[in-house]
Amino acid sequence: MASPVPPLSAGRGPLDDPAIERIYALAERRLAIEGISTEIDGGRFPARAVAGEPFVVEADIFGDGHDVIAAALLFKPQGDGGWREAPMQFLENDRWRGEAVLPEPGRYLYSLAAWRDQFASWLRDTEKKIAAGVKISLEIEEGRRLVEAAASADFRHGSVARSAFVDGVAEIGRLNDRLSAADEAERLEILLAPETLALMKRAGPRTNLTRYERDLEVFADRKRAAFSAWYEMMPRSQSDVPGQHGTFDDVIGRLPYVHDLGFDVLYFTPIHPIGVTNRKGRNNSLTAGPEDPGSPYAIGSDEGGHDAIHPELGTIEDFDRLVAAAHAHGMEIALDFAIQCSPDHPWIKDHPEWFDWRPDGTIKFAENPPKKYEDIVNVHFYRDAIPGLWVALRDVVLFWVEHGVKIFRVDNPHTKPLPFWEWMIGEVRAEHPDTIFLAEAFTRPKVMKRLAKVGFNQSYSYFTWRNTKAELTEYLTELTQTECAEYMRPNFFANTPDINPVFLQTSGRAGFRQRLVLAATLAGNYGLYNGFEICDAAPVPGKEEYLDSEKYEIRSWDMDQPGHIKDDIRLINRLRNAHPALQGFTNLAFYNAFNENVLYYGKHDAATGDTVIVHVNLDPHAPQEFEFEVPLWEFGLPDEASIEVQDLRHGNHFTWHGKMQQLRLDPNDCPYAIWRLIPPGAPRS
Numbered sequence: 001m002a003s004p005v006p007p008l009s010a011g012r013g014p015l016d017d018p019a020i021e022r023i024y025a026l027a028e029r030r031l032a033i034e035g036i037s038t039e040i041d042g043g044r045f046p047a048r049a050v051a052g053e054p055f056v057v058e059a060d061i062f063g064d065g066h067d068v069i070a071a072a073l074l075f076k077p078q079g080d081g082g083w084r085e086a087p088m089q090f091l092e093n094d095r096w097r098g099e100a101v102l103p104e105p106g107r108y109l110y111s112l113a114a115w116r117d118q119f120a121s122w123l124r125d126t127e128k129k130i131a132a133g134v135k136i137s138l139e140i141e142e143g144r145r146l147v148e149a150a151a152s153a154d155f156r157h158g159s160v161a162r163s164a165f166v167d168g169v170a171e172i173g174r175l176n177d178r179l180s181a182a183d184e185a186e187r188l189e190i191l192l193a194p195e196t197l198a199l200m201k202r203a204g205p206r207t208n209l210t211r212y213e214r215d216l217e218v219f220a221d222r223k224r225a226a227f228s229a230w231y232e233m234m235p236r237s238q239s240d241v242p243g244q245h246g247t248f249d250d251v252i253g254r255l256p257y258v259h260d261l262g263f264d265v266l267y268f269t270p271i272h273p274i275g276v277t278n279r280k281g282r283n284n285s286l287t288a289g290p291e292d293p294g295s296p297y298a299i300g301s302d303e304g305g306h307d308a309i310h311p312e313l314g315t316i317e318d319f320d321r322l323v324a325a326a327h328a329h330g331m332e333i334a335l336d337f338a339i340q341c342s343p344d345h346p347w348i349k350d351h352p353e354w355f356d357w358r359p360d361g362t363i364k365f366a367e368n369p370p371k372k373y374e375d376i377v378n379v380h381f382y383r384d385a386i387p388g389l390w391v392a393l394r395d396v397v398l399f400w401v402e403h404g405v406k407i408f409r410v411d412n413p414h415t416k417p418l419p420f421w422e423w424m425i426g427e428v429r430a431e432h433p434d435t436i437f438l439a440e441a442f443t444r445p446k447v448m449k450r451l452a453k454v455g456f457n458q459s460y461s462y463f464t465w466r467n468t469k470a471e472l473t474e475y476l477t478e479l480t481q482t483e484c485a486e487y488m489r490p491n492f493f494a495n496t497p498d499i500n501p502v503f504l505q506t507s508g509r510a511g512f513r514q515r516l517v518l519a520a521t522l523a524g525n526y527g528l529y530n531g532f533e534i535c536d537a538a539p540v541p542g543k544e545e546y547l548d549s550e551k552y553e554i555r556s557w558d559m560d561q562p563g564h565i566k567d568d569i570r571l572i573n574r575l576r577n578a579h580p581a582l583q584g585f586t587n588l589a590f591y592n593a594f595n596e597n598v599l600y601y602g603k604h605d606a607a608t609g610d611t612v613i614v615h616v617n618l619d620p621h622a623p624q625e626f627e628f629e630v631p632l633w634e635f636g637l638p639d640e641a642s643i644e645v646q647d648l649r650h651g652n653h654f655t656w657h658g659k660m661q662q663l664r665l666d667p668n669d670c671p672y673a674i675w676r677l678i679p680p681g682a683p684r685s
Contacts, residue, residue, distance in 0.1 A: 028208075028210075029210050030063055030064070030116070030208040030210060031061065031062070031063040031069065031114045031115070031116070031208060031210040032060070032061065032062055032063065032210075033059055033060070033061050033071075033112050033114055033210065033212045034059065034060050035058075035059055035060040035095075036057065036058070036059045036112065036212070036216070037056075037057060037058040037059065037483075037486065038055075038056075038057050038058075038110075038216070038218065038486045039216055040453060040483070040486060040487050041453065043214055043216050043217070044453075045217075045453040045454070045487065046107065046216075046217035046218050046219045046487075047216070047217070047218040047219075047486045047487060048218070048219060048221065048457075048486060048487050048489065049102050049108075049218050049219070049220045049221070050220065050221055050222070050223055050225070050226045051102055051103060051104050051105045051106075051220040051221065051222055051223070052101060052102075052103065052223070053101065053223075054099040054100070054101055055075075055099065055100050055101070055102055055110075055218060055220070056097060056098070056099050057073050057088075057097070057098050057099075057100075057110070057112070058091070058095060058096065058097045058098075059071075059088075059095075059096055059112055060094050060095055060096075061088070061094060061096045061112070061114045062094040063114075063116065063208070066121075067116045067117070067118070067121045068116070068117045068120035068121040068124055069090075069114055069115070069116060069117065070087070070088075070114065070115055070116075070117040070120065070201060070206075071087075071088040071096050071098070071112060071113065071114040071115075072085040072086065072087055072088055072098065072112070072113050072114075073085065073086045073087075073088055073098030073099070073100050073110065073112060074110060074111045074112065074113055075100045075102065075108055075109065075110040075111075075218075076108065076109055076110075077104075077106060077107070077108055077109075078106070078107040078108060078109055078217070084100075085113070086098050086099060086100045087201075088112070098112075102218070102220040104220065104433075105220050105221060105222045105433040105434045106219070106220060106429075106433040107217060107218075107219050107220075107429070107433070108217070108218050108219075108220060109215045109216070109217060109218075110215070110216050110217075110218055111211060111212045111214070111215045111216060112211070112212045113206075113209060113210065113211050113212070114209075114210050115206035115207055115208055115209040115210065116207040116208045117200075117201065117204075117206075117207075118146055118204075118205055118207050119143070119146050119147075119150075119197070119200040119201075119204050119205070120197065120200070120201070122139070122142060122143050122146060123143075123191075123192070123197060125139070126139045126140075126143065126191075126192075127192070136188070137184065140184055140187050140188050140191065143187075143191040144176075144179045144180075144187055144191070146200075146204070146205070147172065147175055147176050147179055147191075147196075147200070147204075148176050148179075148180075149205060150172045150176075150200060150203065150204045150205055151169070151172045151173045151175070151176040168199055168202045168203025168204075169203060171199055171203070172199060172200070172203055172204070175190070175196065175199065178190060179191070219429075219433075221434075221436070221457050222434045222436075224264070224265070224332070224407075224436060225436045225457040225458065225489065225525075226489055226524050226525070226583075226585070227524045227525065227576075227583045228264055228265050228458075228491075228524075228525045229262060229263045229264055229265065229520070229525075229526060229527070229573055229576065230263065230265040230266075230267050230334065230491065230493070230525070230526070230527030230528070231258050231261065231263040231265070231266055231267065231527070231528060231530065232267045232268075232269070232493075232496065232497070232527060232528065232529040232530060233251075233254070233258075233266070233267075233268065233269075233529075233530045234246075234268070234269050234296065234497070234550050234551075234555075235247075235248065235250070235251050235268055235271060235313055236293060236296070236310075236312070236313065236554055237550050237554050237555045237556070237557065238250040238251050238253075238254050239554075239556075240253075242556040243554060243556070244554070245293065245312040245313075245554060246313070246554070247312070247313055247314050247318070248313055248314040248318040248319055248321070248322045249314065249318065251322055252321070252322055252325045255325055255326060255329050255331070256329070257559070258329075258331065259329040259330065259331060260570070261533070261566060261569050261570055261573065262569065262570055262572075262573025262574055262576075262577070263331065263573065264330060264331050264332065265331065265332050265334050265407060265527075266326055266331050266332070266333055266334065267333075267334040267335075267336070267407075267409055267527070268333065268334070268335055268336060269296050269297075269336050269497065269551075270296040270297055270299055270335075270336045270338050271296070271309055271310055271313055271319075271335065272296070272299045272300065272304070272305065272306055272308055272309065272310060273299070273300060273301040273302075273303035273304050273305070273308055273309075273310050273311070274293065274294040274295070274296060274298055274299070274301060274310060274342065275294065275298045275299070275300055275301050275341075275342020275343055275344035275345065275375060276294075276301060276342075276344055277342060277343040277344050277375070278298075278342075278343060278365075278374040278375040279292065279294040279295075279298065279375055280292070280294060280295050280298070280374075280375050280552050281552060282548065282552050282553045283540070283547070283548065283549065283552060284549070284551075284552055285552070286374065292552065292553065293552075293553065293554055294375065294552070295375060295376075295551050295552055296310075296336075296551070297338050297340060297376065297411070297551070298340075298341075298342035298375040298376055299338060299340060299341055299342060299345060300341045300342045300344055300345025300346060300347070300348075301342065301344045301345070302344065302346075304346065305341070305345050305346050305347060306393075306396045307395075307396050307399045307400075316403065319403060320403055320404065323403065323404035323405065324404070327404070332405075332406065332407055333404070333405055333407070334405070334407035334408065334409055334436075334438070335400055335405050335407075335408055335409070336408075336409050336410075336411055337396075337397065337408045337409065337410045337411065338410075338411035338412075339378075339379060339393060339411070339416060340366060340376050340377070340378055340379075340411070341355075341376070341377050341378075341379065342375055342376065342377070343363060343365075343375070343377055345377075347379070347392075348363065348377070351388065351389070351392075353383070353384035353385060353388075354379045354380065354384075354385045354388070354389045355377060355378075355379060355380065356377075356378070356380055363377050364377065364378075365377055366378050378415075381416060381417045381420055382417075390420055390423065390424065393420075393424060394423075394424050394427050394428065397424070397428050397435075398428060398431070398432075401428070401431075401432055401435060406432065406434055406435050406436060407435075407436045407438070408435070408436070408437050408438065409438040409440055410437055410438065410439055410440060410456070411440055412440060412441070413439045413440065413441050413451055413456070414439075414441040414443040414444075414447045414448070414451060418450060418451070418454055421451065421454050421455055421456070422454040422455055425437055425454070425455030425456070426455060429455070436457045436458065437455065437456045437457055437458070438456065438457070438458040438459070438460070438491055439451045439452070439456040439458065439459045439460060440460050440496075441459065441460060442460055442462075442464075442499075448460075448461075448488075449484055449487075449488055452484070452487050452488035452489070453487050453488075457489060458489050458490070458491040458525050459488055459489065459490055459491065460490070460491060460493060461475075461479070461490035461491070461492060462475060463475070463490065463492040463493075463518075463519065463522075463523070464492075464493065464494070464495070464499055464501055465501065467503050467618065468596075468618065469596055469597070469598070469599050469618060470596075472518070472522075472599055472618075473590055473599070476522060476588060476590075476601075477590070479585075480585060480586045480588045481586075485585075485586045489524065489525060489585065490523055490525065490585075491523065491525040491526065491527055492518075492519035492520075492522060492523040492525065492526040492527070493519070493526070493527040493528070493529070494512075494515045494516060494519045494526070494527070494528055494529075494532060495528065495529045495531075495532055496529050497529055497546070497549065497550065497551050498545070498551075499544055500537060500539050500543075500544050500545055500546045501515075501544060502544060503515070504535075504537045505537045505539045507620035507621075508535070508620060508621075509535050509563050509565065510617075510620035510621070510667035510668065510671045511620035512532060512535045512537075512565055513565050513568050513667075513670070513671050513672065514616055514617065514618065514620060514667070514671045514672065516528070516532070516565065516568055516569060516572060517568075517572060517614065517616055517671075517672040517674075518599070518616055520572045520573070520576060520582075521572070521576070521582055521601075521603075521612075521614050521674070522588065522601070523585060524583060524584060524585040528569070530557060530559075531546075531557065532565075533559055533564050533565055533566050533569055534557075534558070534559055534561055534563070534564045534565075535563055535564070535565065571649065575612075575648055575674065579605075579610050579612050579648075579676070580605035580607065580608045580610045581602075581603040581604055581605040581608075581610040581611055581612045582603055582612055583605075584603055584605060587603045587604055587605065587606075588601060588602075588603055589601060589602050589603070589604070589631075591613070591628065591629055591631055592628060592629045593615065593626050593627075593628040593629075594626055594627045594628065595624050595625070595626035597617060597618050597619040597622075597624045598615060598616065598617055598618065598624050598626050598628075598665065599614075599615075599616045599618055600613070600614070600615050600616075600628055601613070601614055602614065602631060602677075604634065609679075609682055610676070611634070611676065611677040611679075612648070612674065612675070612676055612677075613631070613674075613675050613677060614672065614673070614674050614675075615628070615663060615665060615672060615673045615674075616665075616671060616672045617665035617666075617667055617671040617672070619667065620667050620671065621667065622667070623664060623665065623666040623667065623668075624664070624665050625662070625663070625664045626662070626663060626664075627660055627661070627662050628660075628661055628662075628663060629659050629660060629661075630643060630656050630658075630659050630660075630661055630677075631677075632659050635677075635679040635680075637679065637680075639658065639659040640658055640659075641658070641659075642655050642656065642657045642658070643655065643656055643677055643678070643679060643680075644677075644678040644679075644684070645675050645676070645677060645678070646675065646676040646678065646684075647673070647674075647675060648674040648675060648676055649670070649673065649674060653678075653684065
């Protein structure tokens with residue numbers, strides 16, 4: 001048997017006929033690779049992965065005829081010359097899946113390759129003939145010649161990851177020698193051996209090798225981009241003395257409290273100097289008293305701008321001590337990056353070309369008609385603001401990175417140009433690939449998703465306003481099962497200084513416990529604004545705003561007052577850290593609870609086998625009784641099987657017998673239940 005024919009483009013000489021040239025060009029791509037799950041907008045944007053965890057890619061791969069096809073996921077760090085590959089597995093209906101572990105945070109290239117596996121096709125057909133009692137002497141010789149061709153020094157393997165081929169050539173040569181010296185029966189035994197197939201898959205011929213037509217990109221984030229618990233506070237309200245402006249030392253004193261609750265990200269609203277011109281008073285009053293501190297979002301004064309610290313909070317050295325103290329408690333500091341200025345910001349004098357001016361020569365204040373923010377002016381990003389403003393804002397972020405901050409919550413990014421974010425985040429990541437950006441963009445769905453595509457690691461979402469079973473199921477299915485799951489990671493904030501949800505205003509303590517569990521167990525990332533733990537929800541009448549908001553005044557907080565839910569927060573954060581299943585997001589599955597007021601869902605971690613299921617009573621005012629299905633089918637168990645269960649609130653173990661079970665959740669007792677399923681043979685701890 002002759003050696004396999006080399007690629008058609010080799011040694012054919014000049015061709016004058018374009019039609020003939022097209023024959024060769026198309027013939028070299030015999031297999032089809034399409035429908036790649038992680039290809040975002042035709043490869044325009046990178047997919048998302050987590051360093052050290054599987055990056056999963058699915059695609060449709062097929063060709064003509066019935067030959068066995070093999071495929072591989074190729075990947076390498078951007079700028080690295082050597083491709084690595086991971087084998088892809090056939091699923092069904094020409095759908096394939098591959099997994100690659102990207103070791104470090106940063107940008108990677110990946111692609112797919114597929115080829116006809118002649119030896120695997122020979123093996124499949126030969127085994128069928130053996131089972132049918134057909135004489136196979138010629139098939140044995142065909143198999144031997146396939147091995148001989150693979151061992152030939154003249155054979156062009158065409159491997160995309162050359163190391164796998166080079167390491168296996170010598171082994172195939174020794175295998176060929178064994179076959180040459182063996183009789184027919186021994187040859188068949190050698191050819192049918194599993195190790196022969198494994199060797200030929202690793203280093204054998206890759207006939208009609210087809211690469212996907214382009215290299216795609218994926219950005220691997222560090223783990224905290226995908227799994228984090230945020231606690232938000234205003235540093236100026238952390239003093240133990242009522243009415244006294246807090247300092248960074250006061251915040252250091254609060255770190256044990258935040259750590260005890262189980263949070264790993266401590267997020268501050270802006271810490272910069274606050275302007276005096278048009279300063280807001282209490283409850284957003286247009287008239288400020290002499291003691292009113294103003295809104296921290298009116299950034300900038302004679303003391304400095306976005307790279308300065310409000311003098312009453314402390315110095316940059318105090319801030320550095322705070323960052324170090326947070327790290328010692330296993331937490332990171334996240335800063336608010338708000339691209340807006342008070343009328344006193346130094347940039348207005350130094351760079352007037354970065355701002356909009358009215359025909360009468362006055363500066364244009366921020367507006368969201370009919371609202372007007374007299375204490376804030378916005379920069380513009382085009383005209384004479386390019387490139388100076390863009391570079392200055394990048395340098396602000398890099399300044400804080402140099403002081404130990406690697407997480408930024410970005411205020412209203414949807415009101416700034418998308419090209420700016422793509423450029424700025426890319427610039428920062430080029431030096432610091434472990435930097436995390438959270439987009440606070442309660443905006444139109446497509447704008448929110450585009451911000452994730454251009455680089456934001458995390459995104460605020462509509463979870464805050466999804467309350468019913470239908471709303472939550474529909475929205476979470478979109479986030480976890482459609483294409484946006486490949487690039488958008490939501491952060492489920494249950495409340496913020498700007499948003500006092502109507503549900504929390506009217507639901508009482510049970511509603512806070514319910515929303516805590518939903519946020520923390522549905523999503524990988526979630527956050528709470530301080531006061532949530534004491535069920536603070538006093539509203540401005542008729543609005544989703546807090547009465548006596550600390551955006552406009554210094555508050556004193558008593559977190560030990562009766563009715564607090566700190567024990568729930570500690571429990572939920574402990575369970576999140578203890579159970580790998582709760583650290584995922586796209587592993588979410590909804591199950592049947594036969595009551596429209598009960599949301600029932602679960603998560604499974606394939607690597608550890610950890611499975612957690614959750615029931616939540618969505619009605620904060622009334623008990624709910626219901627039947628539900630235990631997902632025995634997830635473990636290959638029949639409907640009548642039994643399964644061990646651990647109540648994760650109390651720690652006790654017991655057994656559920658059969659698929660159908662009953663439960664009652666009284667919100668006055670506890671509106672949720674969390675269970676670990678332990679299938680037969682799995683460890684109890």
